[in-house]
Amino acid sequence: MKIAVIGGDGTGPEVVAEGVKVLAAAAEKVGFEYETKDFDVSGDRYLAAGGDPAKPSIPIISDEEIDELRSFDAIYLGAVGHPDVAPGILEKGLLLRARFELDQYVNLRPVKLYPGVWTPLADKGPQDINFVVVRENTEGLYTGMGGIQYKGTANEVATQIMCNTRGGVERAVRYAFDLCKRRADKHRLTLVAKTNVLTYAHDLWYRTFMEVGEQYPDIETDYNHVDACCMWFVKTPEYYDTIVVCNMFGDIITDLGAMIQGGMGVAAGGNINPTGVSMFEPIGGSAPKYTGQNVINPIAAIAAVAMLLRETGNHTSDAKLVDAGERVEEAIMSVTPKMKSQSAGRMGFSTTEVGDLVAQAVAQAK
Ligand code: IPM
Numbered sequence: 202m203k204i205a206v207i208g209g210d211g212t213g214p215e216v217v218a219e220g221v222k223v224l225a226a227a228a229e230k231v232g233f234e235y236e237t238k239d240f241d242v243s244g245d246r247y248l249a250a251g252g253d254p255a256k257p258s259i260p261i262i263s264d265e266e267i268d269e270l271r272s273f274d275a276i277y278l279g280a281v282g283h284p285d286v287a288p289g290i291l292e293k294g295l296l297l298r299a300r301f302e303l304d305q306y307v308n309l310r311p312v313k314l315y316p317g318v319w320t321p322l323a324d325k326g327p328q329d330i331n332f333v334v335v336r337e338n339t340e341g342l343y344t345g346m347g348g349i350q351y352k353g354t355a356n357e358v359a360t361q362i363m364c365n366t367r368g369g370v371e372r373a374v375r376y377a378f379d380l381c382k383r384r385a386d387k388h389r390l391t392l393v394a395k396t397n398v399l400t401y402a403h404d405l406w407y408r409t410f411m412e413v414g415e416q417y418p419d420i421e422t423d424y425n426h427v428d429a430c431c432m433w434f435v436k437t438p439e440y441y442d443t444i445v446v447c448n449m450f451g452d453i454i455t456d457l458g459a460m461i462q463g464g465m466g467v468a469a470g471g472n473i474n475p476t477g478v479s480m481f482e483p484i485g486g487s488a489p490k491y492t493g494q495n496v497i498n499p500i501a502a503i504a505a506v507a508m509l510l511r512e513t514g515n516h517t518s519d520a521k522l523v524d525a526g527e528r529v530e531e532a533i534m535s536v537t538p539k540m541k542s543q544s545a546g547r548m549g550f551s552t553t554e555v556g557d558l559v560a561q562a563v564a565q566a567k
């Protein structure tokens with residue numbers, strides 16, 4: 202297995218180093234071969250190459266590098282975001298570009314409360330918070346369609362088009378049904394949308410969801426408006442099994458999801474192209490103020506490795522990789538109860554110590 206590693210900005214390289222440490226332990230334990238290649242794609246490189254900090258002026262990642270990424274089995278990304286580069290430049294130039302050009306059309310975001318992890322929801326525990334969000338990742342409000350007319354005048358008009366295609370919606374919905382079928386859970390797939398207001402865009406979503414659902418008679422087809430869904434995440438998270446949602450709403454509800462599973466130190470995601478190269482990342486940002494202090498939480502980045510192994514294993518029908526992924530997640534769940542907190546600087550351990558603990562747990566498991 203060939204893995205492209207992009208540490209990125211801020212604390213990204215630190216947490217990725219811990220993920221790679223655990224990957225090595227898993228390979229040793231389960232017995233699979235892998236190689237990694239580091240890609241220096243970051244805000245620092247952009248600035249050093251003369252990139253304008255205020256507006257995009259040179260590529261964040263080159264065309265050659267994007268092409269090279271296609272030859273890997275998976276990409277492991279730390280974080281993008283640099284305090285001296287205007288917001289959006291690095292995110293668009295790397296993260297969104299990879300999602301679009303590598304056609305990673307699903308953003309898979311498990312919301313799972315690990316043992317011993319504090320949740321802001323009173324009276325809820327790991328048995329209540331365990332669902333997965335399938336966020337469409339290449340369409341909706343993220344395509345960049347739209348524009349500004351009469352800029353700077355009193356008559357200025359700005360539009361941002363929510364672009365939904367039948368093909369794009371259907372492939373995300375189908376992925377979600379297939380995933381829900383594989384999960385040993387409630388076999389309930391909830392479409393989260395806003396059909397009462399987005400009467401064109403989410404009418405397409407609703408019809409597609411119901412039509413595809415007919416091919417999955419064992420799965421309950423359920424629907425929530427997105428605003429109500431935010432309410433239920435807080436009140437009855439145990440209701441959910443699998444959710445499918447458009448790009449922008451998925452972005453928003455998965456931050457809420459990350460909070461109820463213990464925060465940005467814990468939440469991991471995968472940008473999935475089921476027939477191509479997928480990219481796995483901790484959901485949190487580059488946390489510049491903690492850079493180089495060995496205090497940031499690497500659990501999310503290690504959970505991203507677990508996903509990388511499981512998804513790549515499923516994709517290539519490699520049982521060893523799937524097993525390795527499960528083992529890494531088990532190891533995480535044996536370490537989280539020992540941590541004082543999931544917040545940076547309050548874990549009771551340093552970044553590297555948490556990585557060591559998980560790597561040891563992988564090595565010592567039966
Ligand atoms: C995420 C992030 C990105 C998104 C930003 C950085 C462009 O918030 O991965 O959720 O909106 O998708």
Ligand code: MN
Pocket residue numbers: 452453456
């Ligand atoms: Mn987001």
